[in-house]
Amino acid sequence: MNVLVADNPARRRFEILVDGGLAGFAAYLVRDGLLVFTHTEIDPAFQGKGVGAQLAAAALDQVRERGEKIVLECPFMAAYVQRHTEYQDLVVER
Known part of the structure; x- marks a missing residue:
């Protein structure tokens, strides 16, 4: 299984492609x-x-590489960060 995660700023989303398909x-x-x-x-x-x-991991890694911070309104991403505490430094509480 060939996996690629890329930011698509025009659609404002990180996309995961598996074997070339979304x-x-x-x-x-x-x-x-x-x-x-x-x-x-x-x-x-x-x-x-x-x-x-x-x-989630690849998107958060890319955010970190760019020096950005995040807000978690998405329950899936919030749960992922809660389980993977190495990403909690990226989170800004609002």
Whole structure:
């Protein structure tokens, strides 16, 4: 399984491609210089296969590399960060 996670700023979302096809995305808004994660969606064909976790980790790694901070309005991303405390330093509480 070939996996790629890329930011798509035109659609305001991080997308995960599996074998070249869109398998899911994590949508965001930009407010006050922060990335606000609002919704994550994984294609039902890929649920339960770790695709959501790969998307979350890669998106958060890219946010960190760019030196940005996030707000978590998306329950999936919030739960992921709660379980993976190494990303909590990226979170800004509002």
